[in-house]
Amino acid sequence: MKVSDAIVQYLESKNITHVFGYPGGAVLPLYESLRTSTIEHILVRNEQSAAHAASGYSRSKKTTGVCIATSGPGATNLITGIATAYMDSIPMVVITGQVRTPMIGKDSFQEADITGATEPFTKHNYLVKDPTQMIPILQEAFYIASTGRPGPVLIDIPRDIFEAHATYEVPKEPDILGYKPTTHGHDGQVKKIIQRLKKAKRPLIYAGGGIIQSRSETLLQEFSKKTGVPVVNTLMGIGSMPMDADEYVGMVGFHGNKLAQAVLNHADLVLIIGARMSDRATLNFKAISADTEVVHIDVDPAEIGKIVEHHVPVVGDAYAILKKLLDKTPALTQEDWIAEIKNMKTQNPVMTLEPSKTVNPKTALRILSKLTDNDTIITADVGQNQIWAAKNYEFSGTRSFLTSGGLGTMGYSLSAGIGAKLGMPSKQVISVMGDGGFQMFLSEMGTLAELDLPMIVLVFNNNRLGMVRELQDKAYGKGKTFGIDFQKNPDFIKIAEAYGIKGYRISSNDSLEKTFIAALKETQPTFIECVVDPEFDTL
Amino acid sequence: MDKHIISLLVENSAGVLSRIAGLFSRRGYNIDSLSVGETETPGISRMTIGVTGDAQMLEQIKKQLNKLINTIKVVDIAYDSAVLRELVLVKVKMTHDTRSTIIDVANLFGAKVIAVEPETITLEMTGNQFHVQDFIQLMAAYDIIELIRSGVTGIDRKQSLSV
Numbered sequence: 001m002k003v004s005d006a007i008v009q010y011l012e013s014k015n016i017t018h019v020f021g022y023p024g025g026a027v028l029p030l031y032e033s034l035r036t037s038t039i040e041h042i043l044v045r046n047e048q049s050a051a052h053a054a055s056g057y058s059r060s061k062k063t064t065g066v067c068i069a070t071s072g073p074g075a076t077n078l079i080t081g082i083a084t085a086y087m088d089s090i091p092m093v094v095i096t097g098q099v100r101t102p103m104i105g106k107d108s109f110q111e112a113d114i115t116g117a118t119e120p121f122t123k124h125n126y127l128v129k130d131p132t133q134m135i136p137i138l139q140e141a142f143y144i145a146s147t148g149r150p151g152p153v154l155i156d157i158p159r160d161i162f163e164a165h166a167t168y169e170v171p172k173e174p175d176i177l178g179y180k181p182t183t184h185g186h187d188g189q190v191k192k193i194i195q196r197l198k199k200a201k202r203p204l205i206y207a208g209g210g211i212i213q214s215r216s217e218t219l220l221q222e223f224s225k226k227t228g229v230p231v232v233n234t235l236m237g238i239g240s241m242p243m244d245a246d247e248y249v250g251m252v253g254f255h256g257n258k259l260a261q262a263v264l265n266h267a268d269l270v271l272i273i274g275a276r277m278s279d280r281a282t283l284n285f286k287a288i289s290a291d292t293e294v295v296h297i298d299v300d301p302a303e304i305g306k307i308v309e310h311h312v313p314v315v316g317d318a319y320a321i322l323k324k325l326l327d328k329t330p331a332l333t334q335e336d337w338i339a340e341i342k343n344m345k346t347q348n349p350v351m352t353l354e355p356s357k358t359v360n361p362k363t364a365l366r367i368l369s370k371l372t373d374n375d376t377i378i379t380a381d382v383g384q385n386q387i388w389a390a391k392n393y394e395f396s397g398t399r400s401f402l403t404s405g406g407l408g409t410m411g412y413s414l415s416a417g418i419g420a421k422l423g424m425p426s427k428q429v430i431s432v433m434g435d436g437g438f439q440m441f442l443s444e445m446g447t448l449a450e451l452d453l454p455m456i457v458l459v460f461n462n463n464r465l466g467m468v469r470e471l472q473d474k475a476y477g478k479g480k481t482f483g484i485d486f487q488k489n490p491d492f493i494k495i496a497e498a499y500g501i502k503g504y505r506i507s508s509n510d511s512l513e514k515t516f517i518a519a520l521k522e523t524q525p526t527f528i529e530c531v532v533d534p535e536f537d538t539l
Numbered sequence: 540m541d542k543h544i545i546s547l548l549v550e551n552s553a554g555v556l557s558r559i560a561g562l563f564s565r566r567g568y569n570i571d572s573l574s575v576g577e578t579e580t581p582g583i584s585r586m587t588i589g590v591t592g593d594a595q596m597l598e599q600i601k602k603q604l605n606k607l608i609n610t611i612k613v614v615d616i617a618y619d620s621a622v623l624r625e626l627v628l629v630k631v632k633m634t635h636d637t638r639s640t641i642i643d644v645a646n647l648f649g650a651k652v653i654a655v656e657p658e659t660i661t662l663e664m665t666g667n668q669f670h671v672q673d674f675i676q677l678m679a680a681y682d683i684i685e686l687i688r689s690g691v692t693g694i695d696r697k698q699s700l701s702v
Contacts (some may be wrong), residue, residue, distance in 0.1 A: 012583065115554060116554070116557065118597070119554070119558055119561055120561060120565055124607075124608040124609075127553065127554075129553075144608060177550060177606060177611050178549075178550060178607070178608055178609055178611040178612075181609045200604050268589065300606070301602050301605070302602035302605070302606050305595070305598060305599070305602075306599060306602075373587045
């Protein structure tokens with residue numbers, strides 16, 4: 001069997017319905033094999049989008065995403081997308097074409113050392129040298145990408161390997177000497193958590209993206225309910241706890257809720273679950289006071305003790321450990337602590353909605369939140385729009401929030417939204433962006449138009465890089481902004497229309513509701529531009 | 540900051556050295572020495588890496604190394620039960636007057652004379668890190684022309700590190 005056919009057959013066996021890619025010389029044989037396959041190939045407009053779309057697909061469908069690029073510039077264009085997936089632990093298999101084996105190392109046309117280049121941003125990568133190894137490597141790649149702490153795995157395949165023949169033989173299961181992730185969680189450690197939980201006066205759960213990645217949302221909610229322990233979320237953890245739940249406190253971090261921060265500071269026991277305690281989430285590692293007892297649960301042992309000192313480390317999958325905790329912890333109440341939090345709530349009032357002549361993005365997202373389904377997927381870009389979405393759209397029910405939390409990659413939202421919609425076509429998908437990120441990936445409007453997906457692209461246009469403006473204000477004083485204004489933004493509605501996508505411009509809060517209602521009824525992609533005051537702040 | 544010797548078994552596949560070196564440089568860990576060689580098992584190599592760091596850093600180094608798919612085992616060799624060795628090749632200036640004293644010092648350290656030229660002598664010496672240090676210090680008195688160190692390697696007398 002031709003190796004490229006074998007690859008496609010393997011992808012089909014893994015129930016991959018869509019791959020995202022961009023062809024070129026080195027991957028031609030793979031495209032010839034894909035042509036007659038049941039897998040749908042989504043042609044993006046830039047390879048980086050292929051990785052983001054695969055990420056969105058992976059996150060909505062809860063599976064491994066697949067993207068493809070050719071050698072050289074195709075592969076290097078993928079790098080930001082791969083790094084984005086790596087930072088947020090998204091399971092992904094990346095296939096790149098490579099120049100023919102005898103040409104490697106000769107600076108051939110469109111040759112780039114992509115395994116070398118992506119070594120810091122991939123969980124693992126391979127350069128295939130032997131056609132008989134292709135399927136075992138592909139199997140390993142899927143296994144590594146999706147188990148333990150998930151992440152992207154890249155396979156670089158020279159054109160002559162694609163064209164070679166090998167028998168299609170899938171090993172029973174991958175056996176990788178150096179890769180045996182611990183998932184169960186040590187029972188003794190679980191016991192220690194319960195002991196500490198019983199003694200704690202002000203316990204708190206700090207829930208990160210690991211909850212979502214391991215599909216433990218329900219377990220977390222049940223555990224919190226049974227024990228009365230309140231929950232704070234990181235940006236990546238949003239969606240793990242319904243925001244309307246009594247036990248939900250808020251989001252921590254640089255742009256988090258003051259209340260969540262205050263509660264975190266005041267807790268005497270913090271259960272960190274599936275969070276890597278990043279600088280943004282922990283206010284440069286200072287969010288947890290030194291006298292707080294820390295339990296750290298993570299599937300990646302290297303995250304435990306990397307940033308915060310712990311008293312009880314537990315290596316394992318959040319799902320397995322929460323299941324044990326839920327089974328073994330008796331029902332508890334935290335009345336005094338909850339009362340104290342309520343009291344703190346009055347001292348840290350919720351975000352106010354300041355009046356605005358143009359659109360107030362916070363109002364917009366709150367209205368959108370009221371109008372959308374209980375399982376809506378919001379993808380958000382990076383910058384002000386990301387925080388507006390995280391804090392004003394109510395993530396309750398089974399709504400989910402997909403954003404580039406770790407790398408903070410602008411432009412992620414549109415392609416991730418396309419991928420998410422393809423992965424979960426029955427759900428409403430809204431890609432929230434700013435005019436900066438949108439223009440980085442404007443061309444993906446073409447992909448969206450071709451696919452004719454009923455989803456909304458919501459752009460908050462303040463004709464500048466709003467968050468950078470705020471950072472400059474903070475760092476150098478007001479009036480010293482530099483290099484952040486888009487002085488000639490195009491007419492975005494016209495651009496949408498040029499792609500055949502219906503566009504709505506909203507200039508004031510008054511027309512938000514009726515426009516959203518109309519857009520949500522559409523059976524085709526819609527573009528909404530909200531005109532935002534350039535001085536409007538994130539918080 | 541303490542000195543440690545980390546012994547690791549790795550799959551002998553393309554790019555493994557670069558992965559490990561990359562890990563050290565990108566996370567800001569210093570490699571004091573590095574030696575690599577095949578083991579008794581085909582396809583598996585052993586790396587012996589000398590590092591300096593505090594306990595937290597060492598813990599992270601071990602965990603991060605373990606995360607690499609090609610890494611099979613990582614052990615921090617305990618100084619008290621380990622036998623550490625390094626090979627040193629040193630070429631020093633030699634005159635008629637210094638020849639006998641150089642050879643005396645060499646004998647003291649169990650070093651072998653491997654080459655003698657009219658104005659230089661080349662010695663080979665193997666020892667633990669303290670012996671090596673002392674030997675080099677004494678040789679420095681005779682004007683070292685070239686010094687080559689293999690990097691530390693070691694074996695634990697008690698525990699065995701194999702697959």
